Amino acid sequence: MADFVVPLGDGTVSVALPDCDVTVADPPGGEAIDVRETAVAAVREPNGPKLAELVGADDTVAIVVTDITRATPDDALVDVLLSELERVGVYREQVTIVVGLGLHRPMTDDELDAMLGEHADLAVNHDPEDTVEVGEIDGTPIELHRRVAMADRVLSTGMVEPHQYAGFSGGGKTVAIGAGGEPLIRYTHGPDMLSKEGVRLGSIEDNPFREAVDEAGDMCGLDFCLNVTHGPAGILDVAAGLPRLVVRDLAESAQEALSVDIEDGYDAVIAGVGAPKDANLYQATRAATYVILGATNPLRRGGRVVVPAELPEGAGAGTGEQRFYKWLSGADSANALYEEMRSGYEPGAQRAFVVARALRDHEVYVTNSEAPDVVEECLMHAKGSVEDAVEPGSDVLVVPDALNTLLR
Template sequence: MQLPLGTGTVEVSLPDCAVRTVELPGGETVDPAVAARAALDDPHGPALPSLVDPGDDVTVVVTDVTRATPDEVLVAAMLERLPDCNVSILVGLGLHRPMTESELRTALGEYATLATNHDPDEAVEVGTVRGVGSDRVPVRVHPLVAEADHVLSTGMVEPHQYAGFSGGSKTVVVGAGDGSLIGYTHGPDVLSHPDVRLGRVDGNPFRETVDRAGDAVGVEFCLNVTKGPDGFLGASAGRPRAVVADLAETAREALSVPLEDTFDAVVGGVGAPKDATLYQATRGATYLVLGEHNPVRSGGRVITPARLTEGAGEGTGERRFYERLRTATSAESLYEAMRAGYDPGAQRAFVVARALREADLWITNSEHPAVVEECLLHAAERVDDAVEPGSDVLVVPDALNTLLG
């Protein structure tokens, strides 16, 4: 069988095992450019041209290199509808590393010259929002967002460990935010809430806090897409909450697989761009183990082939993640220590620790096996080497876009 690895695939053969492969329902694919323009013709709420006057300052927040969003296509479709105004593009990095000039040109084409990498140290406060219970959370964003007459965004509505589905206001308030909102929403109290779950939007306190922050910032309009196993499934435009609800429903139909069984080993594919760093690649395992249905038997293992061209990762969050795992003596001690709190960005170490309490995590085919071994995980040269002969194995070719349960 073939599993994703970087921008290509890797051959996996498990002749001594009982293997079951997940097949997603999928759906009819669309041309994202055509779908984006159709969505703009029929938005949720006011049409984009009616929101903006000539001469206004408009900031479009786009996703970064960790998302496979067709940002050039989405930006082009929105700018076609705008009057003569002053447009800036802000790359929503959150606490990830800046994108290089080459990456910006690849992602944004002719619009790369309008782009600025977000710097969380430059964020300014625009207000506070209610978090869980009576908590008040400060909302700080980049000046290009805070000072704009209008804030627009692109996004990918895909399964997300915390938000249920990504996209909507999250591109702006997390991508263009600083450690205040990121630290709160990604903190142990929120992430351990039972309704903070992969695929869940309604009643999810992470998503609700992010949406309220979007209101405080003034995110008026977004243009998002969603995708399935064979390509893009649709686009939606307009008010962020409605866009996420719309595309999440489309995604669920294409990505949900009923499953009650458990297995000795689960092999989850990730591929580019997520498998460039250990920080992102571990999503494959945590999405599987901490989703609606954990398919791994007690004491089993989850195996993820990942190139890890950037090792653990180079951004602030990635470095914090790496240091937490590298200095931990066990998953249990790390989990207990992090329940008391941690710096923004380190949350992925907390979630990995939660998953490690359920199963062993393996990374194969990587360029940095020593980094993997430093971080409480196991490394192997090939997937075949990480699976014990005679195992019952579930293969999930697209672990980040599969909803089991």
């Protein structure tokens, strides 16, 4: 197979590699579900106490949701939570929706409208400067958005998907990182944590990063979460209730749907991203690091990763994205940057550390982008098309959805 399509922005781009031997890594994918119907059932029969057992009619409630970098169907999930809260006597005027940005940029009003629909008026962007301390881990303060800390009950939505450090995202991470302060991000995303045994993509068992964000989620008072997982077919499963149990259930669903057995020794891996993750280089580089630093690296020595990505936001506009750009664009080489960053860096810059780690062994090419200069400044290579980035005669592995494929 030499002709194929890969994601690019909200669409796809056609690729023709007639001189190459091409293999496509297609995970089983699972079957798409009706999100609203399944979410209602999950909330009514959760893993743990029901909302009616947790929330009183006079309680104020904070619902922490993911931001635009996660393709979570928050319009449906929030609507289901609000409907269930109303059933127990809690009305929308008692609810605040906090968008868990971490150190990403604030969402615009138009983006909030698109994400939350009729409930956008309840939403506020997280501000990491407007937090209060709610506990500590290993001497690290756990800070939480003031509105969330003041609420009587804390709920969250989220996406349980493969994550470079936590194994899978979702659960307590949405609140503790998304609506938290810089100290926890510095602790969990620092070089000491990221170098620990067990901190890796696709594994939550004995994962120190996952354990830290779960513990922090407890300190943040997260009572109940409603999470989903997805694959090539769309949303595959929904679970609700106690955060740890929800993540475990959905991680099992994701592993079953997203794992692919592959050979190694490829000259190039074409790693698809698509919207919303290809909006900026910070997010799009996940495709390369997931391939190179995952459980199984399919590349031969000297092989390359090719990432088609539009990058309308360039490196990215958030604090973390700008720190990522500053470190990479100011470096002379990946090896030098990796060694320098091992002594520490600011929260948000961890993606530069992980990219540098990957670039020590493999080159990364970003194609079809609106920001080729930014790519070149960040120790990577910019090409106009995938074809331009793949040498004739290469043995090529295509991973159409690199962020949601577990290579093993």
